[in-house]
Amino acid sequence: MSDTIHIHPGSVGHDVAHDDHHHGHHEQSFVTKYIFSQDHKTIGKQFLVTGIIWAVIGGLFSVLFRLQLGFPNQTFPILETFFGHWAEGGQIKPEFYYALITMHGTVLVFFVLTAGLSGTFANLLIPLQVGARDMASPFLNMLSYWFFFLASVVMLASLFIQTGPAAGGWTVYPPLSALHQASEGSKLGMDLWIVSMALFVVSALLGGLNYITTILNMRTKGMSMTRLPLTIWALFFTAVLGVLSFPVLLSGLILLLFDRNLGTSFYLSDIVVNGEILPNEGGSSILFQHLFWFLGHPEVYIILLPAMGMVSEILSVNSRKPIFGYMAMLGSLFAIAILAFLVWAHHMFVTGLNPFLGSVFVLLTLLIAVPSAIKVFNWLTTLWRGNIRLFPSTLFAIGFVSLFISGGLTGIFLGNSTIDIHLHDTMFVVAHFHIVMGVASMFGMFAGIYHWFPKMFGRNLNFTLGYIHFWVTIVGAYLIFWPMHYEGFAGMPRRYLDKSVWKSFNNFGDLDAMITIVSIIVFAVQLMFLFNFFYSIFKGRKVTNNNPWGSTTLEWTTPINPGHGNWTGEIPEVHRWAYDYGKDGREFIPQTEPVGANESKH
Amino acid sequence: MQTFFIVAILLLGFLITFQIAKASEYVSVIRGEEKAKRQTNKVNAFIMLAFLILGLIGVYYCNESLKGKILGEAASNHGKHIDTMLDITIALTGVVFIITQVLLFWFGYKYQESDKRKAFYYPHNNKLEVIWTVIPAIALTVLVGFGIFYWFKITGDAPANAMEVEITGSQFKWEFRYPGKDKTFGKKYYKKTTGDNPLGQIWEDGANRDDIYATGEPMHLVVNKPVRLVINAKDVIHDVGLIHFRMKMDAVPGTPTTMWFTPTKTTKDMAKETGNPDFVFEISCDQMCGKGHTNMRGEIIVETQEEYDVWMAKKESQYDKLFNKKQPATTPAPDTTKQTTSVTMSKPNH
Known part of the structure; x- marks a missing residue:
């Protein structure tokens, strides 16, 4: 591997010349190659592996609190062994239960599905698919990962302090999160949560600005914006959403930090907590919700768009057909990105929001269903009359579409404020967002991993395990979340750990036990996938073909194990869009092939 | 021990799966990869069809077994609208759901890779x-x-004849206030809160004299009479969830909120309708408020106007309880000392 290439986009000859120079600081030691690496591919893998570790932690948390939910009267002595006073007598204490769900949400939403998903694939794919040797600023890119790492360390540390981690839900609404007296989790754990998230925002911004700059400025010759694969477009909009909305979250969190520690009253007013009368007057805790959801809602699309992009790409490649309606796909991505900023208050229909304002947000929210419907029908038409290779990546992509439909349709219930009055903060919401945002994006991520694993590691994953992984996961996902909608219809509030005192919600006993058992099985299968993943990195069958899936895009024109700089010679020139599959009787035509004289137009 | 066995079985199952998976990879190499690939493609296409059919049956089965557990007819005027809206949405999205899922998995099955077919450039x-x-x-x-x-x-806006009840959430209980005969709530200021004056009522305000305070007992409402709830919170955000009425509104400290509805069924009606003699309307906290969130429960009794009047006649206002003790000698309250001091000390000042 020629790792000493100096990154100078656009001046390819110069790059090659650099190979022979003796630049001491360009020599790659173990540390600069694998730890403080500036190679976008390595950084992508670092995001992926860190994301995986978090996914295991966050997933394990969900299994633990599912134990409590499924078997509220049972004791599990092993819990006490691990968690000591948090699970005295083998039963999860309420404080600990809320800490678990808070951490599960935070970890999965931010660390796994933001950093682990878009961090991984934006880093891996943007330079490879636009035809660049690396990101616009490899150094900032490296910092982006290390800020994420620091955020991880702080968050992890908060799990081990005496009063426990933040426990006010992943949305950390004040005053609960602002008042030390209100909850154990609002003590030191909450400060650490804020610090960790601040570091995370820095990471997201450094990454996002880099992605945008790279996509706009470093495309190879001939790669016009409308020739970009949809993955890149999706990652581009993701980055724009992140850059515009994460700072708002940060500002909201800083005010929260002030309220917590400096006696300000941004979010606090008229509070008597545990008999103690606080001096704060004039603040509004609803302000925080506006600031939070101004990030929080785009965040949903920050998670979902990369999955959509990858699914578009994978469905097209594996049905050996062009993606149907490239421009419509692009337009709908754009529409979703715009609307993502205009719907945040649909999380706040029952906070006392002005009803007129509520009705505006109903309209804008349901408007999102239009571009979403366009995407679904275009995916369906892409499959129609294809010649579909059902690899694990394809299956996960199809699974994504299925889950996106299911979860998207329940969004129509919640986006309509009238119905939301009844379903707000019930298990219906839990079912809705887990399907559409959690599991669907996870499926997009799995599809991406199965598809680009050969590019990442030069080896193959075991497909048989992949098939088992897919079928168990999709069946499990529906078994877990489908019946939850009914709990929501019954009005069962979310975040209740024990329904025994309630007369209205305690008649679903068996159902919760079933859900818990299925979630344990699904979790075990994910561990099996991880075994496959790590085993295959070292022992998987080696990739022998440069372009194992017969893809048109640029990443498959690099060597099987591309070095830093990606292409050994010049960066290839692009002559066509990314989706010439099955055109003129040819199975696929790479983007690098000039348009022939007799070629039909599309 | 049980845990150990479960883990051991899981590990064993996993090892076997892995060995089979590994073996199938070798077999495919020996038998020719193309052929093996084609076979797995067929198998997966078939499972896809099976998943679709079994899945739809599952959806039907799930509905059949759970629909009895969700709530019956709504017990308020708004609740009926919300249920209608829900029905319309379920019907519409249900049709879209079935069409798109069937197409998705059917295409996955129908257009599985085959040598005979060429993908259609479209x-x-x-x-x-x-x-x-x-x-x-x-x-x-x-x-x-x-x-x-x-x-x-x-x-x-609530109708003019609506009665008003104030509900205040705090960790982890609900407190109620009825406006009394003057039908007006007296003013409050949170810094006036004491053990005897849990809502921080300002006693100088005459409207407070007849306000009735209640906690640890059900809220009383009158059937077919609109009610406007004034919702407060003392410490963190709570939420008044009334599932049988299909209503919900956050309780936000410092920012009072309101909601109104008309209960259309009494508690007794509901008991008869559900066949459950112990039926109660429950108030659930729907916004996470700390460790006791799960148990932050209140109750509502909906009754006829006569029953309500009888109940109300027995209530004494908080002001009277504190300052106009009718028979102080016969019924000494548990914390008499505190009450008497507060009477003697605070009454002249207020």
């Missing part, structure tokens, strides 16, 4: 795009129309 068709932009847009317009129509009905 990059775009503007007419189709327009069709599936316009149809969802129309469907959504209908939903938005219905939705906003009901939304304004529900969130509009």
